[in-house]
Amino acid sequence: xxEFKHVIADPLGMHARPAGMxxxxxxxxxxxxxxxxxxxxxxxxxxxxxxxxxxxxxxxLTVTVEGADxxxxxxxxxxxxxxxx
Amino acid sequence: MKTGIGLPVFPGVSxxxxxxxxxxxxxxxxxxxxxxxxxxxxDAAVVTAREQLSALFEKAKVELGEEKAxxxxxxxxxxxxxxxxxxxxxxxxxxxxxxxxALDTGEEFAQVFAAMDDEYMNAxxxxxxxxxxxxxxxxxxxxxxxxxxxxxLLVAEDLAPSETIQMxxxxxxxxxTQQGSSSSHTAILxxxxxxxxxxxxxxxxxxxxNCTILAVDGFTGNWYMDPDDETMxxxxxxxxxxxADRAALETYRGKESxxxxxxxxxxxxxxxxxxxxxxxVAADCEGVxxxxxxxxxxxxxxxxxxxxxxxxxxxxAEIMGDRPVVIRTLDIGADKQVSYMGLEKEExxxxxxxxxxxxxxxxxxxRPQLRAILRASAYxxxxxxxxxxxxVWELKAAKALCAKLRKELEDEGIETKEVxxxxxxxxxxxxxLAHELAKEAAFFSVGTNDLTQYTxxxxxxxxxxxxxxxxxxxALMALLAHIAKSANExxxxxxxxxxxxxxxxxxxxxxxMGYTELSMAAGRILEAxxxxxxxxx
Numbered sequence: 001x002x003e004f005k006h007v008i009a010d011p012l013g014m015h016a017r018p019a020g021m022x023x024x025x026x027x028x029x030x031x032x033x034x035x036x037x038x039x040x041x042x043x044x045x046x047x048x049x050x051x052x053x054x055x056x057x058x059x060x061l062t063v064t065v066e067g068a069d070x071x072x073x074x075x076x077x078x079x080x081x082x083x084x085x
Numbered sequence: 086m087k088t089g090i091g092l093p094v095f096p097g098v099s100x101x102x103x104x105x106x107x108x109x110x111x112x113x114x115x116x117x118x119x120x121x122x123x124x125x126x127x128d129a130a131v132v133t134a135r136e137q138l139s140a141l142f143e144k145a146k147v148e149l150g151e152e153k154a155x156x157x158x159x160x161x162x163x164x165x166x167x168x169x170x171x172x173x174x175x176x177x178x179x180x181x182x183x184x185x186x187a188l189d190t191g192e193e194f195a196q197v198f199a200a201m202d203d204e205y206m207n208a209x210x211x212x213x214x215x216x217x218x219x220x221x222x223x224x225x226x227x228x229x230x231x232x233x234x235x236x237x238l239l240v241a242e243d244l245a246p247s248e249t250i251q252m253x254x255x256x257x258x259x260x261x262t263q264q265g266s267s268s269s270h271t272a273i274l275x276x277x278x279x280x281x282x283x284x285x286x287x288x289x290x291x292x293x294x295n296c297t298i299l300a301v302d303g304f305t306g307n308w309y310m311d312p313d314d315e316t317m318x319x320x321x322x323x324x325x326x327x328x329a330d331r332a333a334l335e336t337y338r339g340k341e342s343x344x345x346x347x348x349x350x351x352x353x354x355x356x357x358x359x360x361x362x363x364x365x366v367a368a369d370c371e372g373v374x375x376x377x378x379x380x381x382x383x384x385x386x387x388x389x390x391x392x393x394x395x396x397x398x399x400x401x402a403e404i405m406g407d408r409p410v411v412i413r414t415l416d417i418g419a420d421k422q423v424s425y426m427g428l429e430k431e432e433x434x435x436x437x438x439x440x441x442x443x444x445x446x447x448x449x450x451x452r453p454q455l456r457a458i459l460r461a462s463a464y465x466x467x468x469x470x471x472x473x474x475x476x477v478w479e480l481k482a483a484k485a486l487c488a489k490l491r492k493e494l495e496d497e498g499i500e501t502k503e504v505x506x507x508x509x510x511x512x513x514x515x516x517x518l519a520h521e522l523a524k525e526a527a528f529f530s531v532g533t534n535d536l537t538q539y540t541x542x543x544x545x546x547x548x549x550x551x552x553x554x555x556x557x558x559x560a561l562m563a564l565l566a567h568i569a570k571s572a573n574e575x576x577x578x579x580x581x582x583x584x585x586x587x588x589x590x591x592x593x594x595x596x597x598m599g600y601t602e603l604s605m606a607a608g609r610i611l612e613a614x615x616x617x618x619x620x621x622x
Contacts, residue, residue, distance in 0.1 A: 011449050012387055012425045015205060016212075017155065020162035047166040048194055048213075054203040056427065 002065045002074035006081040013056040016047075018085045023047050025080045031067030033077065044077075086313045087296070091261060091286025093306040094272040098324040099238055099259040099281050100317075103299035103310075105290050106241040106248070108218065116182035127173060127183040130223040134164055137219065148254075155386050159209070160216040169194060184224035191217020205386075205424040215245050238301060240293040244271045259301040261286050261293075261308060283308060334611035337618065338369050344620040348596060352613050353409070353604040355582060359400040362410075365607040369614075372409040372466075374530060374604020375509075375582040376401060378454065379416060382423055388450065394457035402465025409466045411530060411582075411604075412458055413509055414483075415450065416440045416472040426450065435544065440473025445482055455490050462502040470507040470530055475514040480506075480525050509582070511535035516564040523575035529568055530604070533583025537561055556585055562594075569599035580604060592616040 010018060014037075026033045026044045033044035037059055042049035044063075055061065063081070065074040116123055138161045145154035163169065169190060176186035195210040195217075236256045241248075243264035257280060265271045265284035275282035281303025288308055293299060296310040300320050309316055342350045353374030354365035358381070365373060381389050381397055401410055416439065417423050426447075431437035444451035458469055471483050484506055494501050508515060508522050511532035515522060519529065533556060538545045540561055543554045555561075565581075572579035580602030585591050587605030592613055595603060603613060 012205070013427070015386055015425060016159040016162065016209060017386060020159070023162070023165070043167075046168045047162055048168050048198075051206060051209065052197065052201070054201060054206055 002070045004063050004074060004078050006061045006063060006078070006085065008055055008057050008059050008061065008085055010085050011057050013059070014050060014053060014085065016051060019047055019050040021084055022050065022077075022080070025077060026073075029065075029067070029069050029073040029076075031065045031070045031073045033073065034064045034066075036062040036064070086316060087292060087310040088312075088316075089287040089308055090306050091283030091288070091308060092266075093303045094282050094284055095275045095280060096303045097279075097281035098300070098302055098304070098320050098327070100298060100300040100312075100320060100324070101258045102235075102237050103240050103261075103293045103296055104237040105294045106239055106244065107290065108242075116180060116185075118180075120177050120180070123177045123181070123183040123186070124174060126224060127177065127187060127220070130183065130187070130220050131164060131170075133223050134216070134219050135161065137223075138164065156212065159212050159386065160219075163213060163216050164220075182224075184221050187217050187220040187224060191220075203427070204430065205427060208424040211245065238299045240288060240290060240299070242290065259283075259303070261288055261299070261301060263288060263290075330612070334615060337611045337614045340614060340618065342371065342614045342617045344596065344617055344622045346622060348620075348622060349601070350596060350617045351409075351580070351602040352610050352617070353411070353580070353582075353602060354607040354610065355586075355604050356401070356607070359397055359404065361607070362401045362404040366404060368607035368610050370408070370607055370610050372411075372602075373401070373405060374411050374580055374586070374602055376410060376412045377416070378412065378414060382415065382417060386425055388425065388453070391453035391457050391460075394454055395460050398457055398461035398467070399464045402461050402467055405465055407466055409468055411468045411470055411507070411528075413470050413472055414441070414444060414454055414458075417443060435538065441471045441479055441483060442473060444471075445479060448486070451486065452490065455487055456494065459487070459491055459494055459501045459504060460499055462504045463500040467502070468505045468507060468528065470509045470528070472509045472532065473512060473535075474508050474510075474522070475512045477518065477521055477525060480508060480522060484525065507577075510568055511539070511583075513540045513564065516540075516568055519568045519571035520574070523571045523577055526577060528577050529572050529579040530582045530602070531565065531568055531579070533561075533565075533581060533585040536564065536583065540564060556588075557591075565595075566598050569595075573599045578602060587613065589613070589616055593620050593622060596620060596622050 008014065022044055035042050035044050035050065037053045037055040039053050039055060042053055044050065063077060065077065138157055142154050142157045142161065145157050172190035172193065173186045176190055177183060191213055195213040198206050198210040198213060201207060236258050238259040238261060239257050240261045243262050259280050260271050260275050260282040262271055262284050263286060272284055281301050283301060283306060286308060292310060298311055300309040300312050302320065312320060342352045351371050353372040354368065354370035355375040356362050356365055356373050357377045362373065381394060398412065417426065428438060438446065458467060461467060471480065474480050487506060491501055505527035507528035507530060508526045509532050510516055510519065510529050516536060534545060537554065537556045541553065541558055543550045545554060569579045578601050581595055581600055582604040586603045587609040589612065605613060
C-alpha cells in the first residue's frame with residue numbers, strides 16, 4: 001500500500017471539473033485509490049462521492065493506493081494532483 | 086384578451102405566436118419485468134445521452150463560449166459516475182423500469198447535493214436533474230421538444246441551461262417564464278440576444294398554449310394574450326414609435342455632445358463584455374462609463390484566470406481605442422451570486438460581503454483582476470473604479486494594492502499605463518463623504534440604483550415596494566448635488582452610470598449639478614445627445 005498527502009491549492013477546492021479529471025486519471029490503474037479529506041472518505045473512481053467531500057482550498061487530502069500497480073499509480077496521481085488541484 | 090405582468094429583463098415590444106415549452110410530456114413505460122432487458126435499455130440510453138451531450142457541448146462552445154459549454158461538460162462527467170450507475174442498476178434489480186430507475190436515482194443524488202452546506206455543490210443538483218431527465222426522456226422514446234417553423238415567443242415554467250442552448254435563437258422573439266430572476270440564465274441570454282423578455286411572470290401555460298397571439302411589452306413588463314384591437318394598436322404604435330424615434334435620432338450620429346452654451350458632456354455606454362463594446366461603438370458612444378466585470382465571472386464553474394480577464398479587457402481597450410473605458414471591479418454578492426466562490430449564505434446580502442468588501446477580504450480574487458486591468462491598460466485608455474466604497478480607508482487600501490501590483494508588473498518587465506482610480510458612489514456614506522473621497526479619487530461615477538436603494542432603505546428587488554422606490558426623491562437629489570459639487574471643488578470629474586444616467590427627465594438636471602459624464606445602455610446614447618445638444622445650459 002502506498003500513501004501520500006496533498007494540500008488543495010485550487011482556490012475553488014474540489015469542484016466538478018478537477019474531480020472529473022481525477023476520475024479519468026485513476027481509470028487506467030488496477031489499484032484501489034481512496035481519497036480521505038477532513039470531510040470524509042471517497043473512492044477516487046466515483047465522481048459524485050468525490051464532489052460530496054466538498055473539499056476546500058487548504059484542506060489536506062490523504063491518498064491511499066493499493067494494488068498491483070500501486071507504485072506507478074501513486075507516482076502519477078501525486079503528479080496529477082500537484083498539477084491540477 | 087387576457088393580460089398580466091412579469092419582471093422585464095430587456096426592453097422592446099414583441100408580438101407573435103406563443104410556443105409553450107414543457108419538460109416533455111412522457112408516456113410512462115412499464116417495466117418489461119426482466120431486469121436484464123431494462124439494464125440493456127438503460128445502457129443504450131446512456132450511449133445516446135452521451136452523443137447528445139457531446140453534440141450539445143460542441144454547439145455551446147461555438148455559440149456561447151467555453152464557459153457555458155463547461156456546464157454541459159459537467160453533465161457528461163456525471164453520466165459516467167459509478168455511484169449513479171450502481172444506483173440505477175440496484176433500482177432495476179428491485180424491479181423498476183429503466184426510465185424510472187434513471188429518474189429516481191438522479192433525484193436522490195440531486196437531493197443530497199441540494200442539502201449540502203456548500204453553495205457550489207447545491208447548484209450542481211440542477212445539473213444532476215438535467216442529466217437524469219435527459220436519460221428519462223430518451224427511455225420514454227421522447228425525441229425532444231418539437232418547435233414550429235417561423236418566429237415565436239417562447240413560454241415556459243423555467244428554462245434549464247441545456248434547454249436554452251438548444252433553442253434556435255434567431256427565431257425567438259421573446260422569452261416569458263414563470264420562474265427565473267434578472268440574473269438567471271434565461272435573462273442573461275435574453276440580453277445577449279437583445280430580445281424583450283419577462284421572468285417571474287404570472288402567465289398560465291395552458292392559456293398560453295391556447296392563445297393565437299401573445300404580445301410582450303418589455304418596457305412595462307406587461308404581457309397580453311390575444312390582445313384586443315385597441316391594445317394591439319397601442320402595442321403596434323409603441324413598436325412603430327420605437328422604430329421612428331430611432332430613425333429621427335440618426336441625425337445626431339457623429340455629432341459632438343455639447344450644450345448651446347458650450348458645456349461638453351461625455352456620453353458613454355454601460356457594457357459587460359467585448360461583444361457589448363462593439364455594439365457600443367456601433368451606437369456611437371464616446372467611451373465606456375461602466376464596464377461591469379461580473380459577466381466574466383457568471384455562468385461558469387471556476388474563477389476566470391488573470392489571462393482570461395486580461396484578454397477580455399485588452400479586447401475592450403482595443404475596440405474603444407482612445408475613448409475612455411471605466412472598468413468597475415468585481416461586484417459579486419447581493420443579487421449576483423456565484424457559487425464557486427464559496428461565499429456563505431447571508432441573511433441580508435445587499436448589506437453583506439459584496440463589491441470592494443469581497444475584494445479587500447479575498448485578495449486571491451481581487452489580485453488577478455487588478456493585474457489583468459493594469460496589463461490591459463497598455464492597449465487603450467483604461468480607468469478603474471471600485472464599487473460599494475463606504476469609507477476613505479477602503480479606497481486607500483485598494484489604491485495601495487494597485488500600486489503594489491503595478492510595481493510587481495514593472496519588475497516583471499510588463500508594460501502598463503497610468504490608470505486613474507475612481508469611486509463608484511453608491512452608498513449614502515460615500516455620497517455624504519464625497520468631499521473627503523474627492524481628495525483620494527481621480528473621478529466619481531454615481532451608481533444611482535444602489536444609491537437609491539440604500540438611501541431610501543427600499544429593496545429594489547421587491548416589487549411590492551415599487552411605490553416607495555423613488556429615484557427622484559429629494560434626499561437623493563441632495564446627495565447627487567453634493568457629490569458633483571465636491572468633485573468640482575476638488576477638480577475631478579463626476580458622472581452617472583446608474584439607470585438615471587439614461588433618464589431624459591434628468592439629463593439637464595445632471596448638467597446643471599455639474600456632472601460631465603453620463604453612462605447608459607448603448608441604445609440610449611443618441612437620445613441623450615439630442616437632449617444635450619438642445620439644452621440652453
